[in-house]
Amino acid sequence: MTLLSTTRSKIAAAAVLAAVTASVGTAVAFASQAxxxxxxxxxxxxxxxxxxxxxxxxxxxxxxxxxxxxxxxxxxxxxxxxxxxxxxxxxxxxxxxxxxxxxxxxxxxxxxxxxxxxxxxxxxxxxxxxxxxxxxxxxx
Incomplete structure (x- = not known):
């Protein structure tokens, strides 16, 4: 594996983690609580x-x-x-x-x-x- 493909893998993993975190945060934001x-x-x-x-x-x-x-x-x-x-x-x-x-x-x-x-x-x-x-x- 080259340095470039390793870097791309890390960037892709970070993007997936950010998307999952954002969707979890969105679900929590719409929960109705006083x-x-x-x-x-x-x-x-x-x-x-x-x-x-x-x-x-x-x-x-x-x-x-x-x-x-x-x-x-x-x-x-x-x-x-x-x-x-x-x-x-x-x-x-x-x-x-x-x-x-x-x-x-x-x-x-x-x-x-x-x-x-x-x-x-x-x-x-x-x-x-x-x-x-x-x-x-x-x-x-």
Missing amino acids: GPARAPYAQAGALVEYNGALSQSKGIAPVQKPSAGTYCIKFTDARLDPQKLIPTAVLGASGTTPWDATIMVRTDPWAACGNATDTVTVFTGTSAGAQDLPFYIAIH
């Missing part, structure tokens, strides 16, 4: 339950829920300006989440959340209309 979220690289994030309760959170104030499928998200850090952020939101697989469910995010002021400039509005629903669904939101 309390603070462990998200060292996110500025803010949360698992928001269908009723607006926070199961895991970091940097998210208590969520306001003015109507079905509408969630008003504020951050505990006033330096986070929703209009300058790129939030990521995905639906949670609750076991009752419909296959045609969708999620949308607005970073500009919206009437449902009182036109507040410090709020991100999240909408969840299906083709039939607004519906309360659990979701994850992250600000990196």
Whole structure:
């Protein structure tokens, strides 16, 4: 075995180990537990339950829920300006989440959340209309 092929083998082994470690870490990150979220690289994030309760959170104030499928998200850090952020939101697989469910995010002021400039509005629903669904939101 040459030095070059030995080096390639070590690099390949390291890549496999990194992929396994990342997938194990991902599985742990999506486990629903009450309390603070462990998200060292996110500025803010949360698992928001269908009723607006926070199961895991970091940097998210208590969520306001003015109507079905509408969630008003504020951050505990006033330096986070929703209009300058790129939030990521995905639906949670609750076991009752419909296959045609969708999620949308607005970073500009919206009437449902009182036109507040410090709020991100999240909408969840299906083709039939607004519906309360659990979701994850992250600000990196």
